[in-house]
Amino acid sequence: MRYMATYDLMETLRNTNQWLGATAAAMGSYPATALVPNPFFQLMSAWGEVTERSFERMVAKPDWGILSVVGEDGRDHVVQVEKRVERPFGDLIKFNVAGRAEMKRRILLVAPMSGHYATLLRSTVASLLPDADVYITDWHNARDIPVSKGKFDIEDYTLYLVDFMRYLGPDINVVAVCQPAPLTLAATAYLAELDPEAQPQTLTLIGGPIDPDAAATDVTDFGRRVTMGQLEGLALQRVGFKYKGAGRKVYPGLMQLAGFMSMNAETHSKAFSTQILRVAKDEASDSDKHNRFYDEYLAVMDMTAEFYLSTVERVFKNGEIAKNDFIVDGHKVDIGAITDVAVKTVEGTKDDITAPGQCIAALDLLTGLPADKKASHVEDGAGHYGIFAGKSWRNNIRPLVLDFIDQNAGRHDRQAAKTRAKRDAARKAKLKVVKAAGK
Incomplete structure (x- = not known):
């Protein structure tokens, strides 16, 4: 294959x-x-x-299709998608609401890289936009990335999240949906150890496999049954001649x-x-x-082979996140180092992808976090899709997430102001250099 x-x-x-x-x-x-x-x-x-x-x-990337949002003034405000950070394997984008002042709530949605585009969270974004400034990770289709851009595995994914959080500042509220939950937790711990001033304000993990062994599903059973050799031999292919990534090994x-x-x-x-x-x-x-x-x-995207294999091996088979034994760029991450980020987990009782117990396992790993900064919610009758985009999300989970953000708001405002001032000063200095060079 x-x-x-x-x-x-x-x-x-x-x-x-x-x-x-x-x-x-x-x-x-x-x-x-x-x-x-x-x-x-x-x-x-x-x-x-x-x-x-x-x-x-199956070969078309869907549009976001979010054209406007109603503001507090009762008027429709046009929504534009703006790239804030551009990278070969994924961008950080913001949904700019024209004519609206900056909101107090700032939310980063970490979209899954599990075969679908970030637009899978379209309804999640649309539901949050009236009440917050929303950013999202927009991962690219591996078939469109030239081989010359190099590899992309779960360590690279984690470092992308670290950079995005640093860019957004410590008053950002991170919401990770499904697959990226364990890596987002690792990225937060990485910052807690190496750059504590860039830690996010809150972290909400929705239906993520922090500890896949905590509750069995068809996904975890598959991960146990199939060997890495079988996966590499049967599931991987090289991108064909039609696309820019021709020759790149992917999981289609x-x-x-x-x-x-x-x-x-x-x-x-x-x-x-x-x-x-x-x-x-x-x-x-x-x-x-x-x-x-x-x-x-039906709109699906290819994942790089190294990302797919490292996810199966390190998250599901070896349980490196669950065992607090995850290494990023040579540094062993300690999830217990998180002491100043409020963390909430969300699960659904009928989730057949990430069963209840897998996500809440994150709270046991947060040994350095006070109990009053930990929270969890199990939505009765909700399936996997429902906990982030369905009726359960709209009616119950979304309000709880916003309340959680509000309860922990303001703690990082002073550091956020310093970070922005430093960034603005660097930007002005760069502009002066450019203008001087132009003369």
């Missing part, structure tokens, strides 16, 4: 299915087919429309998608068969519930 030809073959199969869908939709919608008193052609056209759309979405997003779909195959099959019937009956729309969900769910 570790060849460019297999990657291109997989892309060819995807392309072919998209073409078959488009062909079926065109043939089934010929006006002359209306003369046949049989629903066959309507069903063929509907199958083609749903199939074409589904396979087309299409393969990750196949894994996601197989975990709930019956549910997905029913959803698509129902949608085909709805399209045939002319009851579907471009932005109906099915299309809104699957346009995002």
